Amino acid sequence: MTTSSPLLPNFVGGQWIHGTGAGTPLFDPILGTELARVDATGLDLPEAFRFAREVGGQALRALTYRQRAALLAQVAQVLQANRADYEAISVANSGTVKADTAVDVDGGIYTVGVYAKLGDGLGDVFHLTEGDAARLGKDPLFQSQHVAVPTRGVALFINAFNFPSWGLWEKAAPALLSGAPVIVKPATATAWLTQRMVQDVVNAGILPAGALSVICGSASGLMDQLQAFDVVSFTGSADTAAVIRSHPAVVQRSVRVNIEADSVNSALLAPGEANAEALDLLVKEVVREMTVKSGQKCTAIRRIFVPEALFDSAASAIAARLASTTVGNPRNEAVRMGAVVSRAQFNAVQEGLQALKAHTEVLFDGNTLPLVDADPAQACCVGPTLLGARNPDNHPVVHDVEVFGPVATLMPYRDEAHALALVRRGQGSLVASVYGTQADDLARIALALADSHGRVHVISPDVKAAHTGHGNVMPQSQHGGPGRAGGGEELGGLRALRFYHQRSAIQASTAVLGAGVAPATAKA
Known part of the structure; x- marks a missing residue:
C-alpha cells in the first residue's frame, strides 16, 4: 500500500491551499490501494467564508438570473468535456461500475443543464416576485407585493459519500443561479471527485472569484463560521443532522438549514x-x-x-x-x-x-x-x-x-x-x-x-x-422528505431557489410598486 499519494488542495479565498497536516488517505475499495490524501488543517476559515460571502456573493448578485444561468451552461460544458476523468476517479475511489458512475456524474451534469435552462427563462432581472400585489385597504392606492431577493450569505454544503458529483451539483446549481456563493465540504472517503470537478470549473475561469470553494478533510469549525444570512444544507445521518440543528449558528443566529437524513x-x-x-x-x-x-x-x-x-x-x-x-x-x-x-x-x-x-x-x-x-x-x-x-x-x-x-x-x-x-x-x-x-x-x-x-x-x-x-x-421534482427523512426540500425545478432567497413584502403605493418592484420581474 503506497504512502506517496498526492495531497489534494482545497480552494478557498480564491486560491488553492494545502492543509498543513499529513492528510487523511482515500482508498480504492476494491484493491485497497491509497489513491490520494485530503487535509483542511490550518485553513483560515473565517477568511474563506468572508471572501465567499463578500467577494463571491457580491459578484454573483451583480448578475441577472439569465447571466448566472449562462455561467451554469458553461459549467456543464466543462464538466462534460472532462467526463472520462470523472469516470476513472469514480471507479477507483467509489468502486462503482460504469452504469453507476453515470447515475452520479451524468446526473450532476444534467442537473446543472436543467437549471441553466430554467434560469434563462427568468430573464434579465435581479429579483423575483411572488404572486400579484394585494390591496391593504379599501383604497387600492396602497398595496403589498411579495418579492424574493437573493440571500446575502454563503451556502455551505456538507455532503454525503455516495454522490460526490450529483450531491455537489444538485445543491450548487440552484444556489449559484440564485446568486449565493457556495462552499462545499464533501465526505472525506470520496472527496476526490468533488475536488476534481471544482478544480476543473475554477481552472476554466467561468465563475466569479469566491463563487465556488471546496474544503476537503475535517469539517471541524465550519459551522462556527456561519452568520445570520448564511444557509447550510446537509446530507447524511440523522445523528449528525441533530448536531447541526443544535449548533449555535442555527439556534441563536437562525441560520437556515436543509436536512436530508435517514430514509427507509x-x-x-x-x-x-x-x-x-x-x-x-x-x-x-x-x-x-x-x-x-x-x-x-x-x-x-x-x-x-x-x-x-x-x-x-x-x-x-x-x-x-x-x-x-x-x-x-x-x-x-x-x-x-x-x-x-x-x-x-x-x-x-x-x-x-x-x-x-x-x-x-x-x-x-x-x-x-x-x-x-x-x-x-x-x-x-x-x-x-x-x-x-x-x-x-x-x-x-x-x-x-x-x-x-x-x-x-x-x-x-x-x-x-x-x-x-x-x-x-x-x-x-x-x-x-x-x-x-x-x-x-x-x-x-x-x-x-x-x-x-x-x-x-x-x-x-x-x-x-x-x-x-x-x-x-x-431536478424537475422535489427531493427530500418529512419526519426521519430530515424535513428538507431540494430541487423541484425553480422551487429550489426559495432556500437561497429572502421573501419580503414591499408595502407601497402602486406608483412605487410599478417603478421597479413588480413590473418586468420573473415570478418565483
Whole structure:
C-alpha cells in the first residue's frame, strides 16, 4: 500500500491551499490501494467564508438570473468535456461500475443543464416576485407585493459519500443561479471527485472569484463560521443532522438549514393486483434499486410490501433476478455491481445486516456467490441480500433500521389500510413507489402516501418504458422528505431557489410598486 499519494488542495479565498497536516488517505475499495490524501488543517476559515460571502456573493448578485444561468451552461460544458476523468476517479475511489458512475456524474451534469435552462427563462432581472400585489385597504392606492431577493450569505454544503458529483451539483446549481456563493465540504472517503470537478470549473475561469470553494478533510469549525444570512444544507445521518440543528449558528443566529437524513423507503404492490405484469414491474425495480451503486442511495428501496397471497411468488421472482447479479471489480466488464465505498461502510453494512437478520429470514444471500476478479479478503463488496419478515407488525426493527447497502426486506400485508400503515411506519421517507394496473386505485394510494413522503413514484404498465425510476432523483421534482427523512426540500425545478432567497413584502403605493418592484420581474 503506497504512502506517496498526492495531497489534494482545497480552494478557498480564491486560491488553492494545502492543509498543513499529513492528510487523511482515500482508498480504492476494491484493491485497497491509497489513491490520494485530503487535509483542511490550518485553513483560515473565517477568511474563506468572508471572501465567499463578500467577494463571491457580491459578484454573483451583480448578475441577472439569465447571466448566472449562462455561467451554469458553461459549467456543464466543462464538466462534460472532462467526463472520462470523472469516470476513472469514480471507479477507483467509489468502486462503482460504469452504469453507476453515470447515475452520479451524468446526473450532476444534467442537473446543472436543467437549471441553466430554467434560469434563462427568468430573464434579465435581479429579483423575483411572488404572486400579484394585494390591496391593504379599501383604497387600492396602497398595496403589498411579495418579492424574493437573493440571500446575502454563503451556502455551505456538507455532503454525503455516495454522490460526490450529483450531491455537489444538485445543491450548487440552484444556489449559484440564485446568486449565493457556495462552499462545499464533501465526505472525506470520496472527496476526490468533488475536488476534481471544482478544480476543473475554477481552472476554466467561468465563475466569479469566491463563487465556488471546496474544503476537503475535517469539517471541524465550519459551522462556527456561519452568520445570520448564511444557509447550510446537509446530507447524511440523522445523528449528525441533530448536531447541526443544535449548533449555535442555527439556534441563536437562525441560520437556515436543509436536512436530508435517514430514509427507509418503500415499494408497494397495490392491493388486489393478481396481474403478473404489475408484479414483474415491482420485481424489476426492486432489483435495480438494490444493486445500483451497491444500494448506496438515500432513495433506494429498503422495504417491499406485497399482498399476503403473493409473498412467496415475489420472493422467488426477486431472488431469481438477484442471482444473476455479478459482484466484484468494476473494471471487469462482466461485473454488474461493484463495492461499497470503504471498509468503514462495509463494516456498517454488515452490522446493520446482522441487526435485521435477527428479526427476519434470509430469502436470498448474494454473499454466498463468488466475487468476480476481486479478493474477498480485500474488496469491500457486499452481495445483494433479500430478507423476509412474514409478520411485519411485530418487528419494528425492519421499519427503523436502514442498511445503506444492497439489502431490502420483503413483507406481506392484509389489505390496503394495513399496507398504508406499514409504509408509514418508516416515519417519513424520501420516496415510495406504487405498482399496479388500476389508475383509480393508484391515484388514491399515491395521495394517501403523499403526507409522509417527499415523492411518490407510481409505476403502471403504460409507463414501464417511460418512468424515470424509483430512486432516480430528477431536478424537475422535489427531493427530500418529512419526519426521519430530515424535513428538507431540494430541487423541484425553480422551487429550489426559495432556500437561497429572502421573501419580503414591499408595502407601497402602486406608483412605487410599478417603478421597479413588480413590473418586468420573473415570478418565483
